[in-house]
Amino acid sequence: MKETKTLNVQFVTQAAVIAAIYVVLTLLFAPFSYGEVQVRLSEALTILPVFTPAAVPGLFVGCLLSNILGGCIVPDIIFGSLATLTGAVFTYLLRNQSRFLAPLPPILANALIVPFVLRFGYQVPLPIPFMMLTVGIGEVISCGVLGMILYAALHRYKNLIFKPVS
Numbered sequence: 510m511k512e513t514k515t516l517n518v519q520f521v522t523q524a525a526v527i528a529a530i531y532v533v534l535t536l537l538f539a540p541f542s543y544g545e546v547q548v549r550l551s552e553a554l555t556i557l558p559v560f561t562p563a564a565v566p567g568l569f570v571g572c573l574l575s576n577i578l579g580g581c582i583v584p585d586i587i588f589g590s591l592a593t594l595t596g597a598v599f600t601y602l603l604r605n606q607s608r609f610l611a612p613l614p615p616i617l618a619n620a621l622i623v624p625f626v627l628r629f630g631y632q633v634p635l636p637i638p639f640m641m642l643t644v645g646i647g648e649v650i651s652c653g654v655l656g657m658i659l660y661a662a663l664h665r666y667k668n669l670i671f672k673p674v675s
Contacts, residue, residue, distance in 0.1 A: 523563035524570065527554060531571025536578060543579055545624075545633050545640050548647040551575065553655035555593065555615035558601035559608070560667055565601055569594040584630040592622040596652075608660060612652035620645035 534551035535542045542549045551571065557564035572593035576586040596615025603610045624640035627633040633640065 520563045523561055524565075524567035527557060527564050527567030528571035528574065530554060531568060532574045532578065535571075535575035539579060542575070543581070545627050545635060546643045546647065548650050550651055550655060552593075552615060552619070552648060552651035553659050555596050555600060555652050556611055556656040556660045556663075558597050559604045559611050559660065560663060562601060565594070565597045568597040582630050585626045588622055588626050588630075589619075592618045595622075608657075608664075611660065612649075612656045615652045615656075616645060616648040619648045 531551045531554055534554075535549060538550050541547060542551070554564070554571070555568060557568070569590060573586065573590040576589050581589065593615065596618040599614030599618070600611050603614065620641050623644045624637045627640050627644075628635075628637055635643075
């Protein structure tokens with residue numbers, strides 16, 4: 510019983526820290542975090558489900574809070590956050606595959622979902638395929654490049670940082 514309680518506290522703590530870091534990074538770099546051409550540096554954290562399942566709710570809550578605090582409209586708060594959640598879940602599911610597959614789910618989820626929010630929520634007049642490209646490029650920079658740099662840094666110390674409590 511005590512071990513389960515300790516693991517739950519660790520899980521919630523990791524999720525909360527990840528959410529907090531996501532919010533801080535998003536708001537700190539707000540000029541790049543929102544809009545039809547965005548490079549949300551906090552999306553580099555979407556690599557974390559490879560290391561801990563706590564990253565899945567942490568990323569979702571972090572994105573949700575970032576969108577609320579960033580002044581996004583309701584469809585963006587809902588669907589933008591669900592895009593991050595979808596990417597995090599599939600990254601977690603791919604955790605035992607090639608590390609190079611890990612950034613693909615958040616890149617694809619955001620590139621496919623966010624342009625529809627921009628078009629129909631914010632009335633951005635750009636064509637959806639073009640916004641898929643621009644959002645996708647931003648996600649490749651955040652998840653593909655910065656996320657893989659973060660992966661390389663954390664992989665070396667994963668047993669120390671994300672070690673389950675025994």
